[in-house]
Amino acid sequence: MSLLTVTVSWALLLWPCLFTVSVPLDCKDEQVSITRCPFISQEKLLDRVIQHAELISRISEETCSLFEEMFVPFPLRLQRNQAGYTCITKALPIPSSKSEIQQISDTWLLHSVLMLVQSWIEPLIYLQTTLDQYDNAPVILLNKTKWVSEKLISLEQGVVVLIKKLLDEGALTASFSEQSLFQYEPAPDLLESVMRDYILLSCFKKDTHKMEIFLKLLKCRQTDKYNCA
């Protein structure tokens, strides 16, 4: 009887600690899953999200370069710059200059990231299918694309949890998925298809870079508010 009361009292005393203790073993793979990893600290979650974003950005850059070398002729490589406003996410109200970015709130930062991530999930899936259609697409290109699309999904999950934790908001539904930004149109010929894919990859590269910077800024704000204006 006494042992039982002791254990119960200890459990009651340590009850608040349960929420602050992180369980790294279970959550090493996935950023967030309430069912799987109920307990993870906020800092650790943010770090993992940033890791994901950095990795995705790097892989996307490598994919684009690889694609450019393989399929895009030299004179046409400048077209990506000209298609700056044809990126699928251009309509999103996301600031682009540092001054602007430094002025937006944490909420807006996170929401921007989430919008970006959610916008690119579908095009990446499409990209995988199109790349398979190329005859001499290197395996590494396909693998990278596949990997990126997977990681993007987990990044989305992490950002969702982060929004919940940091902003104390309820579960966000992917509101942007309703209006699909990406419309698939079958390309008339191969070159068009290649160029379209090339531009797609370039835009994706920019957006992942954006995501990375946003999340890092957020982290800086979390740790040291005054120096991270």
Next chain:
Amino acid sequence: MAIHSLSCHLLLLLLMSSLDGLIKPGSAFIHDWDQRASSVTLEPHITGCLSRDQETFRCWWSPGNFQNLSSSGALRFFYLKKESPNSQWKECPHYIYSNRECFFNMTYTSVWITYCMQLRGENNVTFYNENDCFSVEDIVRPDPPVNLNWTVLSISPSGVSFDVRVKWEPPPSADMATGWIRVHYELQYRERNTTKWEALEMQPQHQQTIFGLHIGKKYEVHIRCRMIGFKKFGELSDSIFIEVSEVESTETTFSFTIVVVFGIVGILILVMLIIVSQQHRFMKILLPPVPAPKIKGINAEMLKKGKLEELNLILSGGGMGGLPPFAADFYQDEPWVEFIEVDAEDTDSGEKEDHQGLDTQRLLGLPQPINQPMNIGCANTISFPDDDSGRASCYDPDLLDQDTPVLVTTLLPGQPENGEALLDVVGGTSTPERSERPLVQIQTTGPQTWVNTDFYAQVSNVMPSGGVVLSPGQQLRTQESTSSTEQEETQKREKDSEGEEKKEQQFELVVVDPEGHGNATESIAQQALTTPVSPIPGEGYQTIQPQQVETRQAAASEDNQSPYVGPEFPMAQFSVPVSDYTIVQEVDTQHSLLLHPPPHQSPPPCLPQPPPKSLFGMPVGYITPDLLGNLSP
């Protein structure tokens, strides 16, 4: 098939682009095309745009060959920011004419958005190249790191190569703290007078180690960085120089110390080995052995082995030289003790031997067997291991000095090995002298009787007739002869007392079995003896007719000095063990000592003796000579 068509398309495009004319120089500076034609007229163009921190950027232009537009203000710089399809060209926000530069500050800089540049002259002459469009993140070239320094990490034991750790700080212009820019560094080094730079792997840390540099060579090191995911490297930093001079001093001292240490260790080991191997010698030198106490002529091992025959032989003075006769000193100042003296003649060894043999036989009354050469001393028979104990050899010629009176020597028992009677007579006497000696009647069976006799014969009782009862040694001698009585005679004469032979006197020694008795030393004061005591049958007694023994010195002859039976009297063999010592009970009127008879003896050998009783209330025990005087009745 698809790729085939694609390649065809590409080929066509290439042809078309080439047909379009030369690719304008300076265009597409983003892609670093190097195709410039000198002959082509250069129109005003944008030479390049650059951003150092992704927050601002600047562009430069050149008027080209159009010198009329070289003056400042002749050309105007316009840019287009493609944020929307309705974007407009705008003029440069900040001109730096001295540099022909247009500077875009933070408000005008937007990342991830395409910018296009163009130059306009007067009259809306536009010099525009479509290729001069870029996105800011693509033109970022970070500043080089600052505060480059190096430290030696380690030096190889061989002293040939060393490792260096180079440290630096990130460029201050890049906002890396907030994560705005993420860069990787590339360190390059080369040997001083070479042209090829070695580049290390890019990494984001602020330090890096260069391995395997050679001592004595000069190296040049610089560093640059670029944004991750982008192609453009920043400028190279200023070079620093690394050189490590040869450190032979430490190396030589190191090797020298090792050699010294090993040498010392080896010497120590040698010394230890020497000490261990020569331990005995060292111990002898350092701690000389203390000579063990030993008696001249006696080997301690003999005692252990129980060879009493040899021991007695030696002790009785045969080691002629081995043992000095103890009694001599002991009894020097005892006037009432008479020494039995023997002439010490110096005879040849051979003659001596013969004489000794003859003497033996004569004394013993035995037939003249073929005598083996007598042992003088103990040379042949007893071999003493002569070690360093200080014992002299058995044969000590010093004692054969004829001038000095030779003290008592006795008839030595023969050696068991030889099985002969051995009489060791100091010096030997001349035959005629011996002939005059009283005969010794020995009722022994033969020379073997002497085999097991002791050196010492302790007087156990004194007969009224003057006979002395001797007791043999404790060690039993297996007696061959069963004779009850054996007589032996000891006579010694000196040379100068030759003519002083007196009438024969019989000297009777009665040996009593002393079993278990306490020891009693006694000296016999004996006058001229009278009738011999009849031999007592049976029990291992020996009676020896007392014979007159010559006095020690004729001049100093003292009357009626009792003959002294030294402790060196040999004992005839006995059938029964007799104790060495008995206790003097009383002295009778004739100044004979009455000894305490052994209890187990049936009739006491000396019948006429009164029963033992203590005299004058004295304790039964030893009687010193000075007390003897009190005993006279």
